[in-house]
Amino acid sequence: GEEVAQTPKHLVRGEGQKAKLYCAPIKGHSYVFWYQQVLKNEFKFLISFQNENVFDETGMPKERFSAKCLPNSPCSLEIQATKLEDSAVYFCASSPEGREGYTFGSGTRLTVV
Amino acid sequence: EDQVTQSPEALRLQEGESSSLNCSYTVSGLRGLFWYRQDPGKGPEFLFTLYSAGEEKEKERLKATLTKKESFLHITAPKPEDSATYLCAVQVRDSSYKLIFGSGTRLLVRP
Numbered sequence: 001g002e003e004v005a006q007t008p009k010h011l012v013r014g015e016g017q018k019a020k021l022y023c024a025p026i027k028g029h030s031y032v033f034w035y036q037q038v039l040k041n042e043f044k045f046l047i048s049f050q051n052e053n054v055f056d057e058t059g060m061p062k063e064r065f066s067a068k069c070l071p072n073s074p075c076s077l078e079i080q081a082t083k084l085e086d087s088a089v090y091f092c093a094s095s096p097e098g099r100e101g102y103t104f105g106s107g108t109r110l111t112v113v
Numbered sequence: 114e115d116q117v118t119q120s121p122e123a124l125r126l127q128e129g130e131s132s133s134l135n136c137s138y139t140v141s142g143l144r145g146l147f148w149y150r151q152d153p154g155k156g157p158e159f160l161f162t163l164y165s166a167g168e169e170k171e172k173e174r175l176k177a178t179l180t181k182k183e184s185f186l187h188i189t190a191p192k193p194e195d196s197a198t199y200l201c202a203v204q205v206r207d208s209s210y211k212l213i214f215g216s217g218t219r220l221l222v223r224p
Contacts, residue, residue, distance in 0.1 A: 004156075031210060041151075041198060043214035056209035091156050098210035101147055104156030 002026060004105035006092050012111045013082045021108045022074040023092030031098040032075050037089045082112045115140045119201050119215035126222050129190050134218045136201030137183040144204040146184050148177050151198045191222045
């Protein structure tokens with residue numbers, strides 16, 4: 001289909017628990033991006049993939065965040081030992097070649113309590 | 114440091130009252146400037162990409178323009194369904210394809 005599918009829509013985790021978010025990009029799109037949206041529409045770039053290879057990970061907090069895009073599987077973003085400040089909406093986007101406008105998914109709202 | 118600033122933060126218009134949203138940017142080299150629309154609880158929806166100063170693009174009541182320092186999103190005779198947050202973002206040349214976003218303009222169009 002022509003949409004980026006993100007699951008789950010909402011996720012609640014206690015502080016210190018693990019959170020795992022999933023993203024199925026549009027078929028045929030080579031690039032996948034993860035962004036974090038916090039208060040006041042602030043979008044923070046986390047990581048991008050070109051097919052299954054990490055393309056740019058300069059936005060990823062090194063210690064607790066990890067991400068993968070494996071062949072024939074949804075991409076995933078995992079947060080180990082969540083903290084209160086990880087509460088945000090996490091958006092995945094995909095793009096055929098990277099330089100044009102992305103298609104975003106509808107996001108996963110993570111609430112850490 | 115690469116930066117994108119949008120103004121105003123919020124804008125209220127009457128239906129039919131045309132206006133413009135501003136996006137000013139400071140980057141080492143611009144690969145492209147993007148406009149998105151975001152409705153509450155949804156992901157950003159792509160509107161336009163502009164690549165060089167002087168370029169203009171139109172879609173229904175929206176027209177985007179680009180100079181070397183800023184972009185404008187002109188809304189002509191808006192309708193209530195145009196109410197949304199409009200986001201501006203840039204891609205920097207010689208970097209990855211990540212987007213640097215502004216903080217958006219919340220537009221409310223009253224009937």
